Amino acid sequence: MSENQRAAGIGASGLVLEEPLLWERGRPGRSGMSPPRPGVPAAALPPELAGSGPDWPDLSEPEVVRHYTRLSSWNFGVDTGLYPLGSCTMKYNPKINEKLAALPGFAGAHPLLPEEAVQGALRLIYELEGFLAEIAGLSAASLQPAAGAHGELCGMLMFSAWHRRRGGGRDKILIPDTAHGTNPASAAMCGFREVKLPLGPDGILEAGPVAELMDGQTAGIMVTNPNTLGLFESNLPAISRLVHERGGLVYADGANLNAIMGRVDLGKMGVDAAHFNLHKSMSTPHGGGGPGAGPVAVGKELAPFLPGPRVALRDGRYVWNRDPPLSIGRLHSFHGQFAVCLRAYAYILSLGPEIRTASGLAVLNANYVREKLRTAFDLPFGRRSLHECVFTDARQKKHGVTTLDLAKRLIDLGYHPPTIYFPLAVSGAMMIEPTETESREDLDAFVAAMLRMADEAEREPEVLHRAPIRSLAGRLDETAAARRPRLTGDMGVGHA
Numbered sequence: 078m079s080e081n082q083r084a085a086g087i088g089a090s091g092l093v094l095e096e097p098l099l100w101e102r103g104r105p106g107r108s109g110m111s112p113p114r115p116g117v118p119a120a121a122l123p124p125e126l127a128g129s130g131p132d133w134p135d136l137s138e139p140e141v142v143r144h145y146t147r148l149s150s151w152n153f154g155v156d157t158g159l160y161p162l163g164s165c166t167m168k169y170n171p172k173i174n175e176k177l178a179a180l181p182g183f184a185g186a187h188p189l190l191p192e193e194a195v196q197g198a199l200r201l202i203y204e205l206e207g208f209l210a211e212i213a214g215l216s217a218a219s220l221q222p223a224a225g226a227h228g229e230l231c232g233m234l235m236f237s238a239w240h241r242r243r244g245g246g247r248d249k250i251l252i253p254d255t256a257h258g259t260n261p262a263s264a265a266m267c268g269f270r271e272v273k274l275p276l277g278p279d280g281i282l283e284a285g286p287v288a289e290l291m292d293g294q295t296a297g298i299m300v301t302n303p304n305t306l307g308l309f310e311s312n313l314p315a316i317s318r319l320v321h322e323r324g325g326l327v328y329a330d331g332a333n334l335n336a337i338m339g340r341v342d343l344g345k346m347g348v349d350a351a352h353f354n355l356h357k358s359m360s361t362p363h364g365g366g367g368p369g370a371g372p373v374a375v376g377k378e379l380a381p382f383l384p385g386p387r388v389a390l391r392d393g394r395y396v397w398n399r400d401p402p403l404s405i406g407r408l409h410s411f412h413g414q415f416a417v418c419l420r421a422y423a424y425i426l427s428l429g430p431e432i433r434t435a436s437g438l439a440v441l442n443a444n445y446v447r448e449k450l451r452t453a454f455d456l457p458f459g460r461r462s463l464h465e466c467v468f469t470d471a472r473q474k475k476h477g478v479t480t481l482d483l484a485k486r487l488i489d490l491g492y493h494p495p496t497i498y499f500p501l502a503v504s505g506a507m508m509i510e511p512t513e514t515e516s517r518e519d520l521d522a523f524v525a526a527m528l529r530m531a532d533e534a535e536r537e538p539e540v541l542h543r544a545p546i547r548s549l550a551g552r553l554d555e556t557a558a559a560r561r562p563r564l565t566g567d568m569g570v571g572h573a
């Protein structure tokens with residue numbers, strides 16, 4: 078038993094599970110199966126195959142099953158408890174949508190099947206594009222981009238193609254300094270230079286700096302609305318007007334759509350293109366590196382440039398329009414992350430206009446937490462938040478307690494930590510996003526844990542410095558764990 082486990086008394090109310098590595102548990106000759114004896118004499122492997130691969134441990138079937146089942150119970154997710162990770166929107170993923178995505182007619186369909194054989198799948202693509210365009214207040218959409226960043230790339234390629242058709246020569250793009258890192262990266266991949274836009278004192282963009290920077294060399298602007306501080310960009314209509322007057326285009330990063338869906342018309346705010354992160358807003362579990370999807374919706378100007386091929390409806394049949402003339406071409410070997418799109422389709426159909434209830438509750442819950450915590454934690458921006466709120470460690474720092482200490486202590490108190498040290502523009506940020514599905518009782522329990530930590534920071538800061546003490550592992554050297562992961566039984570590698 079580790080020192081941490083002993084200190085915390087883990088096992089007093091449950092089983093103590095010692096979980097060695099498979100290499101430590103294995104015994105030579107143990108096996109999970111007994112293949113029939115071969116009828117031919119054994120031969121040594123040829124030297125080129127005999128190589129020096131990993132020395133796999135020998136284990137029985139129950140040993141392997143128990144090992145992984147126990148590890149899975151050490152995980153924490155939305156199905157375990159409140160998961161306040163901001164900007165990542167781990168939200169409600171109705172289990173029924175998993176079942177729908179697994180229906181054999183969809184799961185078994187091959188993307189190269191002829192149109193007659195996949196009318197249902199084509200209809201789903203066609204209709205979902207329509208739903209997403211409608212939610213954004215735009216005129217068309219493509220499901221091809223495989224993630225948010227891929228959607229941004231799609232948007233920037235379309236900006237570039239649109240400008241080229243009118244003579245080109247624009248190589249800069251305006252990006253606010255709270256933007257997600259993928260924004261400047263996507264712009265750079267399309268040959269644009271990032272011009273940083275400063276935030277106004279309220280934490281949102283103002284038209285003044287845009288007027289100063291938006292010149293004849295600038296292709297447009299990328300805006301996240303609501304922004305990564307969880308604040309609504311209320312000056313966006315004026316900013317869009319300015320950008321359009323000077324020949325530019327407006328891109329909206331829609332990662333935070335769950336705060337505004339069904340309520341805000343991005344098209345009316347002057348947006349020309351926007352991506353959705355279906356894995357953040359529409360029923361695909363996010364995390365663990367699983368597939369997401371980043372469909373892009375566009376206004377009339379950019380619609381001809383969407384990736385192709387496109388599904389069209391002709392005489393009641395769905396057909397592929399393989400070569401739309403102005404299209405930027407394919408962004409995906411087939412038609413996007415179909416199963417992720419399918420979940421989004423089911424999510425939208427099951428909620429219908431109630432989708433605005435989901436966004437309303439997400440905002441209500443974030444503001445509830447924000448109001449309950451503002452007496453104890455520093456709130457750098459006073460405006461009302463949307464779906465998430467950002468605090469800092471400024472008050473706890475006076476007692477030597479940092480954001481990292483608070484995040485680690487929260488593990489002891491039974492919660493996954495919020496997003497920390499992001500956005501970069503806020504020093505010591507803690508970004509809390511409760512999402513729309515948490516009950517008032519669960520929010521109150523989380524608030525109580527946060528307030529308890531604020532109290533501990535004043536009275537016994539050493540508790541926070543030592544945290545976590547109740548988890549199976551204590552505070553890890555995260556840099557070493559990332560740089561020198563221990564992936565085999567070799568105890569010498571990355572073993573602190």
Ligand SMILES: *Cc1c(COP(=O)(O)O)cnc(C)c1O
Pocket residue numbers: 164165224225226227256257259260301305330332333354369371
């Ligand atoms: C997550 C996120 C992205 C990138 O989306 P991926 O799907 O992870 O590629 C871009 N912008 C913001 C604001 C995000 O939160």
